[in-house]
Amino acid sequence: MRNQVRHLTRSTxxxxxxxxxxxxxxxxxxxxxxxxxAPVESRVPVTLDGVAxxxxxxxFGGLIAGLLRHRHRLAREAKxxxxxxxxxxxxxxxxxxxxxxxxxxxxxxxx
Numbered sequence: 749m750r751n752q753v754r755h756l757t758r759s760t761x762x763x764x765x766x767x768x769x770x771x772x773x774x775x776x777x778x779x780x781x782x783x784x785x786a787p788v789e790s791r792v793p794v795t796l797d798g799v800a801x802x803x804x805x806x807x808f809g810g811l812i813a814g815l816l817r818h819r820h821r822l823a824r825e826a827k828x829x830x831x832x833x834x835x836x837x838x839x840x841x842x843x844x845x846x847x848x849x850x851x852x853x854x855x856x857x858x859x
Contacts (some may be wrong), residue, residue, distance in 0.1 A: 755824045757816060764812050 796804075 753819060756819055760815055760819070761812065764808070764815075768808065
């Protein structure tokens with residue numbers, strides 16, 4: 749169970765880091781391509797200053813933290829469910845062992 753959570757965490761963090769990096773790289777390449785062609789006015793009326801970038805980074809950080817919290821909660825619930833299922837199986841096995849009557853001894857005519 750622990751290795752599954754570790755694997756999910758690594759893959760989630762990898763995807764969460766690669767996606768913004770890929771988007772920034774693509775945007776940079778597109779911007780470099782348009783700069784050489786002709787000056788084009790920006791269609792986005794908002795410029796990203798330092799405060800906006802910090803807000804975006806905090807938003808991504810919150811998303812990642814929430815996802816990790818959710819994954820850890822699921823792992824804890826799965827572990828508790830497995831422990832409860834194991835207890836039920838052991839309890840039912842013990843109850844079945846108590847309720848089975850012993851086999852009757854053979855009579856002399858059955859021998």
